[in-house]
Amino acid sequence: MKLNTLRWKLLKSYIYSGLFSSILVFLCLQAWYVFNPGSSELSISILVPLLTAFFVIITGGYFGYKDTQSIKDRLEDISTYIKVLSRGKLSERIEINEEDELGNIMKDLNQLAEKIKKQVSSLQTLADQKAQLAEKARGAAIIAERQRLARDLHDAVSQQLFALNMLSSAAIRLVDRDVETAKEQIKEVAEIASKAQAEMRALLLHLRPIHLSDDTLCSGVTKLAEELAKKSGVTFINELEEIPGLSKGIEENLFRVIQEGIGNALRHADATTIKIALYEKNDRVHLQIRDNGKGFDISNEKKGSYGLGTMQERCNEVGGEMTITSKENEGTFLDIRIPIK
Incomplete structure (x- = not known):
């Protein structure tokens, strides 16, 4: 039987509580006999259970609070450490002071953090390797990128420029005959020009390396x-x-x-x-x-x-x-x- 388990610690708490209660009851009874030598059996039969209950409650409460507070503090340490890991601080480690069930959980958490840290490092290494492979393949990708940009320019911009040309030409012809219609077409020209400008802004990014x-x-x-x-x-x-x-x-x-x-x-x-x-x-x-x-x-x-x-x-x-x-x-x-x- 392992003597460093939580079960054994709680069992020791009960044993200590009973032992100290018995000693205190014995000492109190001895003092009672010394100061009251002629006490009746009735008074003794009442005094013993009262003293026993009193000292069991006192000693049990003391040892119980002492041990459960220690367990509570360690559980809070585990909870705090899990929150630290969830925030990405994978280099942090929880300190293990006792080799019991909670100590084993702490040890497992430290091992888990180390594994996750290694996995993140592996991911970053793979990303480096991918970047190197991408660099080697860049030459071939340039041609495909140019073709894609040509399609984007045709689909997104050239059609809008064609529409601008048609609407502006129509507005010029209508400006003397129908001013209101010409104004509406000029508004459409402005809207299309704004959209074309937005498309060109985005394409500027893709023209960069x-x-x-x-x-x-x-x-x-x-x-x-x-x-x-x-x-x-x-x-x-x-x-x-x-x-x-x-x-x-x-x-x-x-x-x-x-x-x-x-x-x-x-x-x-x-x-x-x-x-x-x-x-x-x-x-x-x-x-x-x-x-x-x-x-x-x-x-x-x-x-x-x-x-x-x-x-x-x-x-x-x-x-x-x-x-x-x-x-x-x-x-x-x-x-x-x-x-x-």
């Missing part, structure tokens, strides 16, 4: 924002922190998520200001993208239409978490957290 080359993540994002600010007129607010030791896979995936997030804001949100924040806190990389656009109802939109599925996949590849918050007419907020230690 999809990799960082020799740039750091902060440098690549800064260059991207500066170029798009000049070409699109959107104001970018960058709060970027250089994070040393980021793997190539994490940098590539974060950069592509940023491209996708900015593309959504330009194409769908009609945003005029986009804020990008990148920093490290509590052994995690935090990426946040916020715009002041028209927003959307997440529950009513298909993820694919806004590229959310692609961003979620890239986040999962490096063991991260993604949260997106958006309301109509209140803008959109994207928050990504990736463990790095």
